[in-house]
Amino acid sequence: MATADPDRPRRGTSRSAGEGRSPARRKPAPSRPKAVDAGSAMTSATEQLTRLLGRLPESVSSLKPIDDGWEAQVEVVELERIPDTTSVLASYRVTLDGQGTLLSFERTRRYTRGMIDRPF
Secondary structure (H helix, E strand, C coil): CCCCCCCCCCCCCCCCCCCCCCHHHCCCCCCCCCCCCHHHHHHHHHHHHHHHHCCCEEEEEEEEEECCEEEEEEEEEEECCCCHHHCEEEEEEEEEECCCCEEEEEEEEEEECCCCCCCC
16 A cells, blocks of 8 residues: 655645636736825825925825815915014915825915904
């Protein structure tokens, strides 16, 4: 009687459904770009707006998800004055796609730093 080789599978053993198939037969999953989170979207909005305007953003006053990306309101100092409360700021609406690429921006408001929003 011949001795069984321990490295060789026996005829009677069953394999699981995925075992024994070549991985080359499987179709690769379509690669989709990864969507950015809120923090990355905020950073992306400020960095890209800085390159376009040539001015550093003061702050991001709002950030909200939209159907296929993000929309942010970014405050930018447009004209520095002394005293600082008379400096002119602008609010920009920035639209980003799901990967954080800037699609559009629009200045929505200009105001002095010392101006306070008042209810109507």
